[in-house]
Amino acid sequence: MSSELLLEVRTDPMPPAEVEAGIQRLKNTLVAQLRAAGVAPKQSATGFTARRLLVLLRGISGRDGEGLGANAAAKIGEVVADAIENLTWPTSMVWQDQHAWLSPVRGVLLLLDGERVPATVFGVSSSAHTLGPESSGLQRIPVADADQYGRALAEVGIEVRFPERRRRLQEQLVAEAQRFGGELVQDAALLKERAVACETASVVSVPIDSQFSSLPRELLLECARDRLGGFCILGKDGEVIAASFVMDRWDDPDDAVARSYEWALTSYLDDLRFYLERDRRLPLAERCREQQTQTLSAARGTHGERAARCDRLCEMLCDELGWSSERDRAKEAISLLAADGRTELLRAFPGLEGVIGGLLAREEGYATSVWQALADSRRPALEAKSLPRGRVGKLVALADRVDRLASNFSDAESQVGNVLVPGDRDSARVSDLVDQLVRIGLGGGMALDLRLLVASALRQSFKGREADRSEEAPLSDGLAAGLAILDHAVDSSLVRVFQELGFQSIEIAAVLSADGSSLLSDQLQRLEGLRTLRGDQRLDSLAQTAKRIAGILQGSTEQALDVALLTDGTERDLYFVYRRLVDQIVTAREEGSFTVWLQHMTGLNTQIDQFLRDVLVRDENERLRLNRLALLQRIHWLYAGEIRVAELLEDDD
Amino acid sequence: MPAATFLQLQQRLLAFWAEQGCVALGPNDRPLRIGTLSPGTFLRMLDPAPWSAVQSLINRCPRESRREATPLRLSYRHQLQVFMRPPPSDPLGLLRQSLKAAGFELKRRDLQLANADFSVPEVAVTGTGWRLRLEGLPVAHAYYPQAVHGYQVPSAVEIAYELERLVMLQHGSPRIDDLPWSAEISYGEVAGNMRRGLDVYYRDRSEKKERLLNELDRCFGEAERSLDQDLREPAYDQFLRCCEVFEILRVRQNFGPLREQTWLERLADLSWRCLPQEHRS
Known part of the structure; x- marks a missing residue:
């Protein structure tokens, strides 16, 4: 029983x-x-x-x-x-x-x-x-x-099964939106929070007074969400027509609860309008001028210094990426980056940092790429849909985050003298910022070496504080520790973000551990190529061979290949197959034709397998032995240079 | 129970907490931004001796000032503050009972309690507890202060009510100035002019930045001078004046972020020194 x-x-x-x-x-x-x-x-x-x-x-x-x-x-x-x-x-x-x-x-x-x-x-x-x-x-x-x-x-109205409670709540919210003839603005995080918080969740909705219809939609949504945990309903033209609130009770028979929500919302919107009107009085450019000499933090210096650093980073990025036509707009956006820092709206709605600057810039007639860059600059790049819009937006967001990353080390350093010992909080912040950099870089298809970028920013940051050190002097302890931490953070972040994008661990390891280009766009291209080959048995065989070659070459030093010393038969055949295929393999990979790449690699592989069967690499004759190692070293590059094929073995122990 | 006037609501809550054994204190004689700053609360924060008190406070919040009447942003407003050490076993139960005693029919209301962290940076107090919302509006909170400057606070609970919001909700009207202060007179007639005057003053007419900064320095120095003579209460009194001036400087946007932070830290340090030496070690 x-x-x-x-x-x-x-x-x-x-x-x-x-x-x-x-x-x-x-x-x-x-x-x-x-x-x-x-x-x-x-x-x-x-x-x-x-x-x-x-x-x-x-x-x-x-x-x-x-x-x-x-x-x-x-x-x-x-x-x-x-x-x-x-x-x-x-x-x-x-x-x-x-x-x-x-x-x-x-x-x-x-x-x-x-x-x-x-x-x-x-x-x-x-x-x-x-x-x-x-x-x-x-x-x-x-x-x-x-x-x-x-x-x-x-x-008594309690559904204790959470998924069911959340589903019912979502249904009620959608039904309310339909009642108003509009569409619900979906907000999964708020839905979850409300469904957990309210045991007897039910929904009341109130119309938005037309006097507020001219308020920017972003502000209306945030106001309803932040102040009252409300969901907004959009009308046919995309305007906010109503808001729905989750009560922790069954019903509202005499509409008393709804009436209270209505005047509470009206009051908050009235506040919003008041702050917006006050903020509109001072143009953004003037706000920035006032802020130039104000100190942002001990580590980041004044707003003006921060803007100058971000501008240099942007210039470097534009040169690196060949995005010269975005340079001027990015410079303009960076000059306005902190413009909303002291607005009344931001004090009232700290969650809208950046968005407010973008709204005010839009109203003042700045170019779309500029106001969008401002609006998106502070939005955490957590997933594809939250990445900054446009190239200018991505440039500005990258420069800002790299600068914050470098200053994070300055903060930590100032606490513990010259040696950087980041605490847990710093580590979490570094990981978060690097993750965002990787997402933005990948989302923008950028041919960018992130490791070099952050290292350069960190060196620049330390240069300012170690002006008396000569160029030849060894790295200071703080800088060396910072570079090591950043290197590790970039490695971990690449793995995390590629996993988010659905790549398998073996694919990621095969690309990240290879010796080839570390540009984000190249790494992504190689991973996408490998994804198309998933499940192909030939990869296993390639990986086995790659491991054997790596094993043979272990401990060997680089050797010169003398074609004249190649013996007839299998050894010479391998060399000519290699010569014939090497360009085709590289071209196929560079062009992203991974099926062709695999086909050629398999052709080469068959020849290598035969070579390893028939020819004794460790020959007693030293010249022959070293020449065979030289041949394998050349071939090995195709197995480990840009994709470390050995990592693709499924059950690798 | 008919909807209460402002005074009735205040009196009902005072009576309720007096019945729970709280000493009813007199009103504050310095403007306070928030009840935690009240000398009756903060100066006893680290004192492990039992102490339970209820106090009706007038708060001044320059940051909330507006030129038009608004129900949710009141630069001049009333708060009822409860401090209990040792804390009752079920503070949220008492909070509910107190609202019933004040005339709220909770079965007809949308009462939501949400877990929240609290901090009062001027005095470096942190704590954790709950915010109580009625119909979405935050109207009260109950929290356990956990640390002052990182030092653990002996077990206690602090409960505070936003009285204007409670009256508005009872009457179902946001027109605060029209609501009854008592049976004979409206809230607006008693407190409206004061609030309107302060709104204008805080936002646009207060003294110039340099004079405010001088005032801040002067009060800070006076507080330190009092501390040198072991006069903690007068020092704390000057500290509260510092807080008021600091708030005006903030609302007038006279600080950069770093300067603001530096002053906050100085104020927190000053408040710490106002606490009795024997409780600070």
């Missing part, structure tokens, strides 16, 4: 961002500890809201499938209390001077086959009841088993 265990932990509201991962950790810990205690559940399910965590275990039996023993309840009670109390969280709250958890635990429902299991968690005794939602006054609800628990909560 198998049993059912139902656990619900009720807390004061928890941070929505932590809950989903937390419930999985709780379930995994619980299952592992129960198994260790000889109690084996076959099925498990979880549910959560911001104030309750649910774990349901079914098919529980004792060791060897037997029933649970006489002391099972006591044992389970101990395991559950231990699993909950020892669960760790990224942040925790201390209450009653002795307990620490994500949020204070207020109640524990613990039933084994409908019977309460005695347990004490943080001084709270387990019970056989749960509580209703906030809107019901947290009414007490007796629970008999898991099925009845779900039904009882559903009756």
